[in-house]
Amino acid sequence: MINIGALAAVFLVTVFSMMLHEVAHGFVAYKLGDETARLSGRLTLNPLKHIDPWMTIGLPLLLAVLGGPVFGGAKPVPINTRNLKFGEWGFALVAIAGPLTNFLLALIFFLVGHYTGWMLDSGFLGALMRMGVSVNLGFMLFNIIPIPPLDGSRVLYALAPEGARRIMEGMERYGVMIMLVLVWVFGGVFSNYMVTAQEWILGMFQKLVGLG
Numbered sequence: 001m002i003n004i005g006a007l008a009a010v011f012l013v014t015v016f017s018m019m020l021h022e023v024a025h026g027f028v029a030y031k032l033g034d035e036t037a038r039l040s041g042r043l044t045l046n047p048l049k050h051i052d053p054w055m056t057i058g059l060p061l062l063l064a065v066l067g068g069p070v071f072g073g074a075k076p077v078p079i080n081t082r083n084l085k086f087g088e089w090g091f092a093l094v095a096i097a098g099p100l101t102n103f104l105l106a107l108i109f110f111l112v113g114h115y116t117g118w119m120l121d122s123g124f125l126g127a128l129m130r131m132g133v134s135v136n137l138g139f140m141l142f143n144i145i146p147i148p149p150l151d152g153s154r155v156l157y158a159l160a161p162e163g164a165r166r167i168m169e170g171m172e173r174y175g176v177m178i179m180l181v182l183v184w185v186f187g188g189v190f191s192n193y194m195v196t197a198q199e200w201i202l203g204m205f206q207k208l209v210g211l212g
Contacts, residue, residue: 003127005123005124005127006064006127006131007061007064007065008124008127009124009127009128009130009131009132010060010061010064010131010135011057011061012128013109013128013131013132013135013136014056014057014060014061014135015047015051015056015057016047017102017105017132017135017136017139018050018051018056018073018074018139019045019047019050019074020101020105021074021098021099021101021102021139021143022042022050022074022075022076022077022098023042023043023044023045023050023077024097024098024100024101025037025076025077025079025094025095025097025098026038026042026043026077026079027043027097028093028094028097029077029079029084029094030043032084032085032086032090032093032094033083033084033085033090034079034080034081034083034084035083036078036079036080036083037077037078037079040077040078042077042078049075050074050075050077051074051075052073052074052075055073055074055075056073056074056075060135073139073142073143076149079091079094088157088158089158091154091157091158092154092155092157092158094154095151095152095153095154095155096151096154096155098143098151099139099140099143099144099151099152100140102136102137102139102140102143103136103137103140103201105132105136106132106133106134106136106137106140106201106205107205108132109128109129109132109133109136110129110132110133110202110205111205111209112129113126113129113130113132113133114209115209133202133205134198137197137198137201137202138194138198141193141194141197141198142194145179147171147175147178147179147182148168148169148171148172148175149172149175150175150179153168153175156168
């Protein structure tokens with residue numbers, strides 16, 4: 001039976017987290033000299049500016065209903081890499097800002113949930129705290145996979161030789177489709193990666209508050 005409260009928590013956490021993820025990209029880009037995101041109205045906390053109907057809402061809700069690891073994305077913030085300081089490394093810093101934001105949000109949800117006792121609550125607040133942790137860790141772990149156009153590929157791009165960069169640029173247009181096919185074909189490996197990595201990070205969080 002579908003838990004409406006849990007789905008509402010997934011929806012709220014997903015929109016909030018992905019909004020901050022994209023704002024973080026745009027903010028770091030702005031600090032590194034590119035005003036494209038600001039001029040496009042994307043340095044805003046208005047969620048309607050960042051929502052992609054499928055990646056931000058449909059996919060995470062579907063995964064939550066199916067009981068799988070929850071991940072997704074938002075409408076990408078426009079970045080003009082030619083305006084960024086430090087070249088490819090500037091773009092890598094912009095990319096890292098998104099997953100790092102999700103990691104910090106997961107930690108904040110965990111700490112708030114732990115110290116208020118809401119993490120153990122069986123109602124909406126408990127679902128909100130638990131989803132706040134799991135959804136943000138899912139987003140972080142999904143986005144650091146080094147396949148274009150995911151954020152992890154931007155760091156790999158800065159390190160890769162010229163030939164590999166050209167291949168990655170060619171994959172860019174079909175990156176999300178490639179990622180979904182890989183998840184479908186290698187679902188077991190992908191699920192193990194997501195679950196194992198989340199459990200390891202949760203173990204660190206628990207040690208931080210003296211539970212480990």
